[in-house]
Amino acid sequence: MTQIPAGWYPDPDPAQSLPDVQRYWDGQQWTEHVHAPAGPAPAYPGESAAQSGQSGQSGQPGQPHAGQAPAYPVQGPSGQLPGSSAQVPGGPATTPDGQQLAGWWRRVGAYVLDILVVTPVVLVLALPWVREIVSAYADLVSEAMRAAEPGGTGPDPTSLTTDLAVPFLILTLIGLGVNFAYHVSFLKWKAATPGKLVLGLRVRLRETPGPLSWGTVLLRWLGQFGYGLLGLVPVLGTILSIYPLIDSLWPLWDAKKQAVHDKIAKTNVVRHSR
Numbered sequence: 001m002t003q004i005p006a007g008w009y010p011d012p013d014p015a016q017s018l019p020d021v022q023r024y025w026d027g028q029q030w031t032e033h034v035h036a037p038a039g040p041a042p043a044y045p046g047e048s049a050a051q052s053g054q055s056g057q058s059g060q061p062g063q064p065h066a067g068q069a070p071a072y073p074v075q076g077p078s079g080q081l082p083g084s085s086a087q088v089p090g091g092p093a094t095t096p097d098g099q100q101l102a103g104w105w106r107r108v109g110a111y112v113l114d115i116l117v118v119t120p121v122v123l124v125l126a127l128p129w130v131r132e133i134v135s136a137y138a139d140l141v142s143e144a145m146r147a148a149e150p151g152g153t154g155p156d157p158t159s160l161t162t163d164l165a166v167p168f169l170i171l172t173l174i175g176l177g178v179n180f181a182y183h184v185s186f187l188k189w190k191a192a193t194p195g196k197l198v199l200g201l202r203v204r205l206r207e208t209p210g211p212l213s214w215g216t217v218l219l220r221w222l223g224q225f226g227y228g229l230l231g232l233v234p235v236l237g238t239i240l241s242i243y244p245l246i247d248s249l250w251p252l253w254d255a256k257k258q259a260v261h262d263k264i265a266k267t268n269v270v271r272h273s274r
Helices: 104-125 127-147 157-190 194-198 214-225 234-240 243-252 260-265
Strands: 007-010 022-025 030-035 201-205 267-271
Touching: 104 127, 104 157, 104 194, 104 201, 104 243, 127 157, 157 214, 194 201, 214 260, 243 260, 260 267
Parallel strands: none
Antiparallel strands: 007 022, 022 030, 201 267
16 A cells, blocks of 8 residues: 555544544554544545545554544644634643643653752762862851851852862763753653653654654754753853743743743653553
């Protein structure tokens, strides 16, 4: 049979869905996403409209799935059924092909879980420089206590800045390196970090499902964490310190539920049934 491109087609098992329902074919297999079309569905390549949905090989358009679970229309953004003008108040937001988007709190929870995984690794790898930082602050406290005594002199802040410059730089670089390896490798491998996997989330291209390319994964990481590289520049780092907050809050008011780094990489975080 001719290779079928991704898109909406007549449900291969209409007996288990509502009349005139279309199901999304991702180019390799049927997905769980269905909707009620506004107009007639396209015929499969090489078939007429009358033939579409009537013949084919197992697992491809036109072949019913034995034992397939009942399918129901999936609501789109603002409660609108994809391809339909019908409005359903309070419906969950979805991607254009009907996959439900992740809620903000669930995304935050996944991010916190990832921090709990990454932070101990960074601290272990950067242990010598972490000790230098702790020692420098301990000396500062001791000097401040001696300064409070009669005849004592206050600590020299310039000396502290000089002592901490190199350890903080190394700690930052190690943190960025671990963060890069963690996020990029898991997104390319599983389309999700461990935190997202635990909470049933995945990252996907907004317009089309399928594996994430290296370019998409790298763009997404740069959009989310690349500010840390620019943050090594003193003045610029201070200006950019507000960026993580803006980026994390952006899905709260964005119609597509995208953070800034999602918009840069053209991705969405979606709910994924396990």
